[in-house]
Amino acid sequence: MKYQPKALALLNAADLKYLAAALMLIDHFGMIFFPQLRVLRMIGRLSMPIWAFFIAQGALKTHSPGKYALRLAIFALVSEPCYDLARFGQLWETSMQNVGITLLLGLLTCYFATWMQKGEIPVAGLPAWLAKSAFTPVLCFLLTAGVIVLSMFTRSDYGVFGVLAILMFYLFGDNLIGLFFSCAVPNFIHWYSLLGSSLNFSSFSALLTFLRRYSMQISTQWMAVFAFIPLALYNGARGQAPKWFFYVFYPGHLLLFGLMHLLLIAL
Numbered sequence: 528m529k530y531q532p533k534a535l536a537l538l539n540a541a542d543l544k545y546l547a548a549a550l551m552l553i554d555h556f557g558m559i560f561f562p563q564l565r566v567l568r569m570i571g572r573l574s575m576p577i578w579a580f581f582i583a584q585g586a587l588k589t590h591s592p593g594k595y596a597l598r599l600a601i602f603a604l605v606s607e608p609c610y611d612l613a614r615f616g617q618l619w620e621t622s623m624q625n626v627g628i629t630l631l632l633g634l635l636t637c638y639f640a641t642w643m644q645k646g647e648i649p650v651a652g653l654p655a656w657l658a659k660s661a662f663t664p665v666l667c668f669l670l671t672a673g674v675i676v677l678s679m680f681t682r683s684d685y686g687v688f689g690v691l692a693i694l695m696f697y698l699f700g701d702n703l704i705g706l707f708f709s710c711a712v713p714n715f716i717h718w719y720s721l722l723g724s725s726l727n728f729s730s731f732s733a734l735l736t737f738l739r740r741y742s743m744q745i746s747t748q749w750m751a752v753f754a755f756i757p758l759a760l761y762n763g764a765r766g767q768a769p770k771w772f773f774y775v776f777y778p779g780h781l782l783l784f785g786l787m788h789l790l791l792i793a794l
Contacts, residue, residue, distance in 0.1 A: 540581065541766025543757055547577035548776050559613055559784050560791075569747045575626070575685055576692060576710045576754035580761075582630050583696035586637035596634055602774050603627025609778040612785030616792075621682075627777070628683035633693025636674050640694065643667035688717040707755045714751040 538546075554571020557564050582599075589595045603625060608618040610625035642648050647659045648667065656662065671694075678690040685692075692713040699705030 536760060536762030538757060538760045539762055539764040539766030540584070541768035543577055543761060544581065544768060544773055546757055547574045548773060550574035550577075551777070552780055555613065555781065555784060559788050565747055569750045572714075572747055572750035573754040573757075575689060576714070576751055577758065578626075578630065579633065579689060579692040580696045580700060580706075580709070580758055582633050582693050583637060583700055586634055586641075586697055592638055596631065596638075598774070599627060599631040599634055602777070603631055606778040606781070609781040609785065613781040613788070614785075616785070616789060624681060624683040625777075625781075626684040626689065628681050629678065629685050629689035630693070632674050632678045632681070632683075633690040636671050636690055636694045637697040639667050639671040639674065640698065643671065685717075688713045691716070703759055706758050707752075710755040710758070711752045714748055718748040 550571050551574040553567050554574060557567025557571065561567060585595060586592070604627075606625045606627045610623075611620040612618055614620070614623065643664050646664050648657065648663060650658065657666070675687060675690055675694075678687040683689075692709060695705075695709035695712065700709050
């Protein structure tokens with residue numbers, strides 16, 4: 528849905544993206560150098576909903592859906608070794624993937640949801656029975672559901688919860704109530720799933736292992752709801768920012784932090 532500026536619209540897209548980048552920088556600095564300092568991770572929780580919102584806005588506004596998806600795919604591919612270096616100290620690690628994969632999958636769900644609403648797949652070369660027929664909305668629904676299910680197994684940052692946030696911003700983010708629930712619902716589900724998982728262990732040692740791994744997320748994830756506040760101040764304007772800055776910033780700062788961490792370990 529087209530975004531409608533609000534009464535107290537003070538921030539443009541560039542302002543919000545710079546804010547999200549700063550919050551992400553604080554989050555990753557805490558994750559890598561001060562992993563037990565929860566306040567840094569709590570501050571960083573506000574970043575992802577802002578990026579999710581702008582992926583949804585990009586899906587609405589882009590004139591080249593295929594090129595936009597390709598840019599995100601390249602972004603995710605380039606970011607992966609930088610993410611692995613920063614988080615695991617090596618250039619290749621399959622246990623977790625970077626958030627670019629989540630953003631790409633979220634973008635695809637927006638495309639498929641639009642095709643489902645229109646009952647048409649605007650892809651050149653498709654046969655008519657597939658591109659526009661009574662079967663088309665069903666196919667698009669299956670594609671949307673398939674990407675959401677796939678996101679549960681990619682092990683990328685935020686995973687299915689990030690994909691759901693992007694889709695909710697795309698469908699409902701044109702008003703304050705929609706913005707709030709798009710921030711709140713996926714993150715509440717994420718928080719509750721982590722907390723609920725801790726109740727399913729039969730052995731105390733398994734529970735302790737789980738809590739050691741996820742206690743930071745359980746205790747900080749709820750902060751993401753407060754991303755609603757800056758998003759509510761969005762005025763719909765683009766603002767001024769270098770075109771490729773935010774694509775470069777994510778892998779660039781992770782690469783820098785990863786190298787700094789390795790240097791500190793070596794000293």
